Amino acid sequence: ALYLYKLARSGIDAFAPEQPLIFAAGPLNGTRVPMTSKVGFFFKSPLTGGYGESIVGGSLPRYPKWIGYDAVIITGKSDKPVYILFTEDGIEFRDAMELWGRTVEETDNILRKEFGNRASIATIGPAGENLVYFASICVDKWRQAGRCGGGAVMGSKNLKALVFVSNDNWIEPANPAELESLVQEILEARKKSAGVKRLHEYGTSAMTILANEMGFFPTLYWSQGHFSGWEKIGPDAVKSVLKHVYGCWNCFIACGRYVSVRTKWGRIEIDGPEYETIYAIGGLFGVSELEDLVYLNYLADIYGMDTITLGNVLGFAVEAYKRKRINYRIDFGDTEAAVKLIRKIAYREDIGNILADGVFRAAKRLGLEDIAIHSRGLEPAGYDPRTLKGMSLAYATSPRGACHLRMMAYYVDIKGLAGSPHELTEKKIEKLIEFEDFMSAFDSLMLCKFGRDIFTLRMMWKLLNAVTGFNMSYEEFREALERITLLTRLFNEREGLYKDTLPERFFRESLIFGKEERRLEREEFNRALRMYYEKRGINSDGRLKEKKKRELGLDKL
Template sequence: MSKQWHGWAGKVLWVDLSSKSYQTTELPAELAYGYLGQSGVNARLLYDLAPQGMDPFDPKAPLIFGVGPLSGTLAPCSGRFTVTAKSPLTGIFGDSNCGGHWGPELKQAGYDHIIITGQAEHPVYLWLDNDRVTIRDARHLWGKDTWSTDEAIKKELGDNTIQIACIGPAGENRVRFAAIICNLARAAARTGPGAVMGSKNLKAIAVRGNMGTSVAKPAQFREAVARAVEAIRNDPLYEVASTFGTTAITGLAQMLGFLPTRNFQQSTFEEGENLRGEVLLENYITKRKGCFNCPVSCSRFYKVSSGDYAGTLGEGPEYETISAFGSKCGNGNMESILFANTLCNKLGLDTISTGNAVAWAMEGYQRGIIKDSDTGLNQPLHWGSHKLIIELINKIAHREGFGGLLAEGALRAAKKMGGVELVVHSKGMDYPAVDVRGTKGMALSFAVSPRGGDHLKGLPMYEVGPEIYAKDIKELLGINVTPNYWMKYETKPQLMYWHENWHCVVDSLGLCKLEGIAMKPLLPVHFRDLLAFATGWDVDVLELELIGERIWNLERLFNIREGLRRHDDMPPARMFEPIGSGPAEGESLDFARYNQMLDEYYSLRGWDKAGVPTGKKLRELGLHYEGKN
């Protein structure tokens, strides 16, 4: 560890798989102080290293892993890392955030970032034993699932405590939404980084680190940690999060009418009661599980003891997965969802995009766009066919038959088969588990996200839990919460602007956003104190938010350089159709009001009418863009 660094490890590892070479450089101070770390520095590196038009599978295309200045420290929920690459699913900016223990191990090994380019002659894995770097043969691992790969590498290296991030068959076969898996169940999945890793013939990155982390002001840092932990445990939703994790959202979504059902044709599910967190907890959960240094432990281990899926074991699932293989596919069989979750983790698949691809196919079949002769399957693509869902997951990962088409993602599949209007997406990435017709701020958030249809870049829990956080919303944003706030257009551009900036900060510090900003136990002052005492940097809250804004604009510039403009910030056609039933019956996005909201958002951002950051805004943020508007 560089002696002059606190918080940050101070080192960047560059690996060229084509030449089987590597070098270590010092983390540039301007990157650390300008973009914090993890997702922010990753974004800067991607912008600089991936020129306009570069194919995501080009051997020269960078695959970047990063941790933040708080990763691996005593800061609560500091177990995150980010993987960044040009997305093979969307062709634009792509990154994925992941928890578990791999990120802190990388920090303990003395690295802030790994930049991987090139393509190995044959399958390899990267072995980082503190500052000793080895590129090892992985031909014997190619074709194995992630669980078998994890076990084999640990046995080969003689250490069961090694942290491993690896791909499964989906990544090897370049499924465009393939995931990178660590700790058997933690996934860097959205935007398809596993496919980029597979294109480089890189099976895994194994890490062992015991170099420790250094903080500038240990006593003050411990006090800041104690304040943060107290805030988390005093949060009104702490017990809910600790008990149910994100599965608590299933009941809320059903109650408020934003649970996507049958590919977003409805927003409540008649079998929704079967999918609630309470059902999971009572019948299948065996033990709670937490990521590195987490006081919440929102994940859980599960076991299926009887029925068609008896013997199924795994961790999770998240609300997104329950919706993806449950309500979105018209499936009320919880045991099949648990099996699908474990299967996706083993094969290395993003559960959201996998479920959406299947749901799109099911609706295409319902409407006669897809025929039995097109699929080659043994059974029709009927809603709720849970055994068919499992069959398709396997076929997608191995690119077999109809699964090979779905492995391209729902939008590409629809462009070939028809039914593009049935794909619920923005910028080529399909929507997560929120029907945004009933949540107007999320409608804006999903559409303008730099990754495409996405909730995690600006997840506004202030919108769906306004009564709980009314005081914070007033104090931090000056917004007075009104009845049914989630359905209102007013103030949502301001709400999203704030959330997006702070999500960038939290992701770049290396903290979990569930407790870090989404559910809001922690406030900007907590982030400021933790960073300042860890690094010795006398940063203030306003400067931190400005850094978040800089990161958001940089990610926007990457997409502007690839040709994206205002029309790419529009929600999909289905969101302008009224909801047919349920608590949000009749709700839809109004085209004129959405565009008014988008105009206001662009104005707040300092972007022109086409959604391009103005020169004035870029100068304020210390950014520069030479492309044509």
């Protein structure tokens, strides 16, 4: 966040050549600490115009540190398509003309023939090349840095792929004995974690059960909280087509599901579908057949598009057609229409050119802002805030828009860590602030957030010191997390994006679940937001207080 703040000048266009694309590892990557299985891409988002970040796993997380990089900062624009090869011998820019125009799957296959299975490949598809605002950066074909449009930023630089090749070069910690003790503590905690066992057995699709039982599964473009027929696309259905499970590098959970499905388009083998895809393409767009869901998931992956935004766009397109704002015939669950529309979006053809900008901009162009669901231009994940009310604060305040991971409020709500999921109390606001900094620790150390019931802040602090030898005090560690959290907010403030709001529909429309009517009252939300501001050191207009800036050293930026 600091480098992005310093290098991306205020008001810079997301596709300007000088805009930085930052690829960063964390201090624990490349060590033997379990679950150091993430790396991050950071950029100004073309989708939101604000802070953009996207975290990804797969085979990639070990390579930057093993090759010798903490972070890679890419600026400029190539005159022709290239990919960048990273090895222990250095960096090489290679011609990518023969790869340009190819899908993610085709590109990965071609590069892997040359560099072998030890390589880790991050590439974009046609959506990234055509600057679709929600294009993904795709790792190992099926793992995506999906949110905020990083793939389009790569495409704007004529950068097709990043290829990493390295031998095993484990990072030696500053304090090996202390680190070994902490690793054993992590492994013991794993044995006691019910969440780890559930994720290993079912993957993220297990959330589909709870979402429908509790009534927070967004359905038919945010009109319902339960999807009739969800069982056909839920965890048991996914398990029935499972080929094998797998995990990201150095992760013992192995939540990945590699499935093989016979469809009318042929046999499809991919990693997935994950819960967020099941919700977005299944629930929001109304697809209740697993083979259809898997195929649409496959198309999103090979074209290189974020499935969360894509599902929201498809649902929005249905509502736009019903209101006669577009002439492309599409209805909920119409897979054939979706197949054609996804291609149009990826190549910016016809109506696809409008929808490729995401719901926020498409709604403005079509005069449908009153039905559009987004926060700061980012479409929400699969947790309706009219049931899980902590998510209302999460969606409104997250620096990258309607994000479920920055605060992980859904976990707080579901687990009842601060009372009922249907209320917004002071106790809950305090817990959400605690979790917001907790999640900043995961993102900074590049630990998988599914370790949320394994790792504690004190354990993370000890891990950081054992690996780096920083000898940072616990108080300094906690202050650094708050600084990171608020620095991302400060980036948006500089770009004029400091108002924390929710879509009007969340206040205007009730959510019917069984015989229960669930509402999010505007005053209820505003009261929670005021408490959040007061406890965070934020003015009532959404700008960070000068006193708080001075306390954290942010006034010197």
